Amino acid sequence: MSVFNASRLVGKTVLITGASAGIGAATAVLFAKGGSNVILAARRTDALKAVAEACTAAHKESGIQQGGKFATVQLDVADKKQIASFIDKIPQDLRSIDILVNNAGFVLGVEKVGDISEADMEAMFTVNVFGLISLTQLFIKDFRARKTGHIINIGSVAGREPYAGGAIYCATKHAVRSFTGSLLREVVDTPIRVTEIQPGMVETEFSVVRFRGDKAAADKVYEGLQPLVAEDIAEEIVWAASRPPHVNIAELYVLPVNQASPTISFRPGKQ
Ligand SMILES: NC(=O)c1ccc[n+]([C@@H]2O[C@H](COP(=O)([O-])OP(=O)(O)OC[C@H]3O[C@@H](n4cnc5c(N)ncnc54)[C@H](OP(=O)(O)O)[C@@H]3O)[C@@H](O)[C@H]2O)c1
Structure with missing residues (x-):
């Protein structure tokens, strides 16, 4: 049995931030399989194009006739100017967004409070919090006017429970949780839906970014247990x-x- 009712996704237009890798990329492909149109946004255009090609193949394979339009738009969610002009960069026929997946986000380092650089602190808040809020603000008025829309924010286990060595990332994801909760309450008198997905460990580029390119350190995070993969979270988003x-x-x-x-796990494969 399919994890999603494809008929409800057919012809919908989905905007995914951070669609060049990991959870965002897997989500784009799964929406494509369900007959949706997808706008893929992130900074790396070559990676976005490769994901768009995977979307085209998945849509073709599904045999669904509707949907299947895929557009890539370069977007750094930390750049206010790029956000302000973002809608103009979306092809005209895809500007009516039905589902916004605010997925772009990252963590940098494991430094403890006192040793965290201003640059890392600003970077995480700018992308994980301000970027997500700005994108939401960009589309919420249109959702209200059209009496439709679904905002899906990617939070984290780190937004439910803080841990040592993750003060800023945890604070950003707590902010996402709080913002999402306020939004849910604000649109209660509308058909707009608001969802927060809070993943635990997912093996993507996430830890490689955290350890600034140190793949061996990243691999240690998942040592001895079976982490989630991007497709697991994509299934939850699409569901x-x-x-x-x-x-x-x-x-x-x-x-x-x-x-x-965040700190309690069992590693059966590690003796
Ligand atoms: N992996 C986990 O264990 C885990 C657990 C809980 C929550 N999450 C959350 O899940 C989301 C996706 O993470 P992931 O695991 O898929 O990590 P990933 O593989 O590193 O992917 C992160 C995505 O975010 C994009 N991104 C980063 N900075 C951006 C910016 N300034 N502007 C636009 N896009 C940006 C990246 O694209 P470009 O580099 O091309 O811009 C990439 O597509 C994040 O919000 C993360 O916090 C992950």
């Missing part, structure tokens, strides 16, 4: 988006079976 219009999946907290919190 939430494909519920009937009167159903709002407000939160989904998704962990690998051997993880119970």
